[in-house]
Amino acid sequence: MVEGRGVTSYTYNKDGSVAHKTTDGRLIVPLTKEEAGDQVWLTRAGTEAYLARKLANPECTTGLDAAQARADEAGMPAIAVPETLGQMLTILAKSMRAQRVLEIGTLAGISTHYLACALPADGQIDTIEASPEHAKIAQANFLALDTCPFPTTHVGQALKLLRDPNGVFKDPPGTIEGLPEPGYDLAFVDANKDEYFEYFTECLRLVRKGGVIVFDNAIRNGRIAVPDGTKIDSDCVGLRKMYDWIEKDAGKTVIASAIQTVGDKSWDGFAIVYKL
Numbered sequence: 001m002v003e004g005r006g007v008t009s010y011t012y013n014k015d016g017s018v019a020h021k022t023t024d025g026r027l028i029v030p031l032t033k034e035e036a037g038d039q040v041w042l043t044r045a046g047t048e049a050y051l052a053r054k055l056a057n058p059e060c061t062t063g064l065d066a067a068q069a070r071a072d073e074a075g076m077p078a079i080a081v082p083e084t085l086g087q088m089l090t091i092l093a094k095s096m097r098a099q100r101v102l103e104i105g106t107l108a109g110i111s112t113h114y115l116a117c118a119l120p121a122d123g124q125i126d127t128i129e130a131s132p133e134h135a136k137i138a139q140a141n142f143l144a145l146d147t148c149p150f151p152t153t154h155v156g157q158a159l160k161l162l163r164d165p166n167g168v169f170k171d172p173p174g175t176i177e178g179l180p181e182p183g184y185d186l187a188f189v190d191a192n193k194d195e196y197f198e199y200f201t202e203c204l205r206l207v208r209k210g211g212v213i214v215f216d217n218a219i220r221n222g223r224i225a226v227p228d229g230t231k232i233d234s235d236c237v238g239l240r241k242m243y244d245w246i247e248k249d250a251g252k253t254v255i256a257s258a259i260q261t262v263g264d265k266s267w268d269g270f271a272i273v274y275k276l
């Protein structure tokens with residue numbers, strides 16, 4: 001057992017050892033899993049790993065470790081959704097019987113795959129990614145995972161693509177085909193936090209009535225909630241614009257909620273918006 005006094009956090013290193021930090025920020029010599037003993041499970045990282053293992057849905061999660069390894073080898077940042085949030089997206093899309101999904105921010109396609117898993121084979125998933133390198137790894141992952149329906153990755157700056165008057169996002173999907181309810185059933189927003197308000201506006205245009213928009217990283221260690229006039233970063237400015245808009249709307253256009261989470265990374269959470 002490890003002396004727990006003053007130790008605030010434990011995280012797994014890539015080699016399986018466990019790093020632990022003290023309250024004063026000192027990083028103590030890494031421990032083996034055996035040395036860390038049970039204590040590692042009494043942490044956010046340990047609990048996240050436990051839940052991911054217990055709740056995995058093999059039909060969707062098989063191959064995701066290799067997909068993440070491909071992203072790691074390519075030097076991509078480790079900022080994909082954790083398994084629990086990925087699976088929540090699957091459940092949400094499945095429970096809505098979603099057929100058309102929009103994602104903003106693909107990275108290596110991990111969240112895209114969780115969403116695709118919920119769709120019928122003839123469903124549609126459009127994902128937008130600014131980085132051609134990220135899009136390339138995502139494409140390799142979709143092929144390796146046999147992601148179905150196969151996602152269409154749109155490479156470019158999200159707002160430019162979404163606002164192109166001649167582009168694929170000009171109208172909600174199904175408009176030209178004359179569908180009675182054109183629009184995406186679900187949108188998942190996980191790209192440039194500064195632009196969340198603008199993504200919100202575009203999603204409101206593209207999502208059908210009764211559709212849902214999920215915004216990842218919508219809490220930012222609580223910095224969204226500091227008093228007006230406090231200096232905040234541009235991420236929070238974008239998010240606060242969205243929360244201000246929803247407040248003014250007062251339930252006329254959308255119903256919204258936001259859930260704070262403690263994952264293995266930090267204190268954050270997601271916002272969820274239902275279009276009336």
Ligand SMILES: C[S@@+](CC[C@H](N)C(=O)[O-])C[C@H]1O[C@@H](n2cnc3c(N)ncnc32)[C@H](O)[C@@H]1O
Binds near residue numbers: 104108134190195
């Ligand atoms: C947090 S990661 C997405 C993670 C992914 N949704 C997942 O959970 O597997 C954010 C991604 O958005 C992309 N991105 C950032 N700004 C963007 C923009 N303006 N337009 C499109 N993509 C952008 C980044 O290159 C990065 O790959």
